[in-house]
Structure formats: C-alpha cells, structure tokens
Amino acid sequence: MDWRADHGEPGWPTFLYGVPLGGDRVLLEETSLARRPGLPLAVLRRRLAARLAHHGVAVPPDAVTEKVSFPVDTPRHRAPGVLGFGAAAPLVHPATGFSVAAALRLAPAVAAALAAHLPADPDAALAAARATVWPPAARVVHHLRRIGLEAMLRMPPERVPDFFAVFFALPERRRWSYLTGRDDLAGTARTMGALFAAAGWELRARLVLPALLPPARPAPDPAPHVVPGIAPNG
Numbered sequence: 001m002d003w004r005a006d007h008g009e010p011g012w013p014t015f016l017y018g019v020p021l022g023g024d025r026v027l028l029e030e031t032s033l034a035r036r037p038g039l040p041l042a043v044l045r046r047r048l049a050a051r052l053a054h055h056g057v058a059v060p061p062d063a064v065t066e067k068v069s070f071p072v073d074t075p076r077h078r079a080p081g082v083l084g085f086g087a088a089a090p091l092v093h094p095a096t097g098f099s100v101a102a103a104l105r106l107a108p109a110v111a112a113a114l115a116a117h118l119p120a121d122p123d124a125a126l127a128a129a130r131a132t133v134w135p136p137a138a139r140v141v142h143h144l145r146r147i148g149l150e151a152m153l154r155m156p157p158e159r160v161p162d163f164f165a166v167f168f169a170l171p172e173r174r175r176w177s178y179l180t181g182r183d184d185l186a187g188t189a190r191t192m193g194a195l196f197a198a199a200g201w202e203l204r205a206r207l208v209l210p211a212l213l214p215p216a217r218p219a220p221d222p223a224p225h226v227v228p229g230i231a232p233n234g
C-alpha cells in the first residue's frame with residue numbers, strides 16, 4: 001500500500017496496491033479507497049502509468065488488465081421474500097471492500113438455518129437465515145463501519161494517508177477486530193477508541209463529527225491533469 005504521490009497528481013489520494021502472485025507475476029493496481037463518486041477509471045489508469053514510469057517499470061504489452069469499481073456503501077438488503085447474501089447483503093466491509101471471508105464464514109451457518117425449516121416453513125427459513133446474517137451486533141458494527149467510511153470521505157485529501165498511518169500503527173489485534181469482526185461489537189468499539197486515542201486533536205474531530213452529520217456530499221469531478229507523454233484520458 002504505497003501512498004507516495006509518485007503519479008505526480010494533486011487531488012484525491014490514491015495508492016498503489018501491490019500483490020505478488022507468484023511465478024514472477026505481480027498485481028499492481030492504482031486504488032482509490034474510497035470516494036463518492038468513485039474516481040474515474042481513466043484517472044486511475046493515468047496515475048498508474050505515471051507512477052510505474054516514475055519508477056522505471058515497463059509494463060509488458062500483453063499484461064493482463066483489470067478494471068475494478070464496486071460500491072462499499074450499499075444499503076442493507078431488505079427486499080421482501082429474499083435473502084441478501086455476499087455483496088448483495090451487503091457483506092462488503094465499507095472500509096476495505098472485502099467480503100469473501102465473511103461470506104465463506106457465514107455460508108454454513110446460513111445453510112443450516114435454512115435447512116432447519118425447509119421445506120415445511122419457507123418464511124421461518126428466511127427469518128432464521130436473516131437472523132444469522134444480521135444479528136443485532138452485526139447491524140451495529142456495520143453502522144459503525146459506515147460512520148468510519150463517512151469520516152474518510154469527509155477528510156481533506158491530504159489527510160487521508162495520515163488517517164491510514166494512524167490506523168496501521170495500532171496493535172495488530174485492534175486492526176484485526178476492525179477488519180474482520182463483523183459481529184464483534186466490543187472489538188470494533190475498542191479499535192475505534194484506540195484510533196481516537198492515538199489521533200491528534202484535528203483527526204479526532206474528523207472521526208467524531210461524521211456520526212452527527214448527514215452522509216458526505218459527492219466530491220466534484222477531478223480536474224483533467226496532463227502528465228507529459230500521457231494523454232489525459234489515459
């Protein structure tokens with residue numbers, strides 16, 4: 001997670017997400033986490049090209065490309081007669097975009113809840129499955145995570161990397177609870193408390209106020225930015 005602005009652009013900060021895939025292959029993604037609305041893919045492509053050029057990394061012409069854009073603030077699924085599961089639930093963590101581990105962990109319990117009532121009573125099966133996906137603690141944790149997302153969306157762009165730096169300086173068990181414990185209300189609250197304690201006063205105000213404010217308004221379109229040798233539309 002490389003926050004250096006080696007892409008040479010001002011504005012909403014993005015980072016390079018680098019994952020070794022094995023076999024001399026590496027995934028390199030310019031990532032915006034998160035923005036309302038999402039940063040246009042053309043901006044991310046342009047920044048990635050500039051960042052890699054800055055480091056003298058030549059991208060092979062046959063490199064596989066991935067275009068990624070997904071919401072992290074979908075409302076909880078409440079359609080009648082339907083169980084929202086996976087990204088549709090949403091099990092997506094509003095601060096990370098991850099959902100796969102939560103879905104895998106919940107799947108056997110949801111299947112068992114359904115099986116306990118089917119085929120005799122589909123309504124009871126749905127109610128039991130919903131209660132498994134959204135116990136009260138998970139609802140509160142999801143609400144707290146969305147407040148965290150709003151705090152980030154309201155940060156001045158230059159403060160976003162500092163916010164992540166404070167979070168990643170927390171003890172591992174605190175980070176682990178916040179990132180993985182979707183029904184661990186005590187752990188999530190302790191992590192938020194630890195983040196507050198570790199932050200300076202300005203960041204503290206930015207962490208608390210979003211709980212009292214409406215959702216952050218959409219950010220304006222990023223200004224076109226011309227990088228020498230790279231077309232503005234990527």
Ligand SMILES: Cc1cc2nc3c(=O)[nH]c(=O)nc-3n(C[C@H](O)[C@H](O)[C@H](O)COP(=O)(O)OP(=O)(O)OC[C@H]3O[C@@H](n4cnc5c(N)ncnc54)[C@H](O)[C@@H]3O)c2cc1C
Binds near residue numbers: 068088103
């Ligand atoms: C590049 C990338 C990296 C990621 N890395 C991670 C990671 O490391 N860890 C992690 O946890 N998450 C990661 N995510 C996010 C994760 O992949 C998604 O949250 C996850 O795939 C959601 O799974 P899902 O099955 O719920 O939904 P989806 O994968 O969106 O599957 C939904 C399926 O339903 C189909 N569908 C939609 N509407 C209908 C309809 N009306 N009728 C029938 N079918 C329909 C769609 O075509 C799709 O096949 C990453 C995502 C991307 C793009």
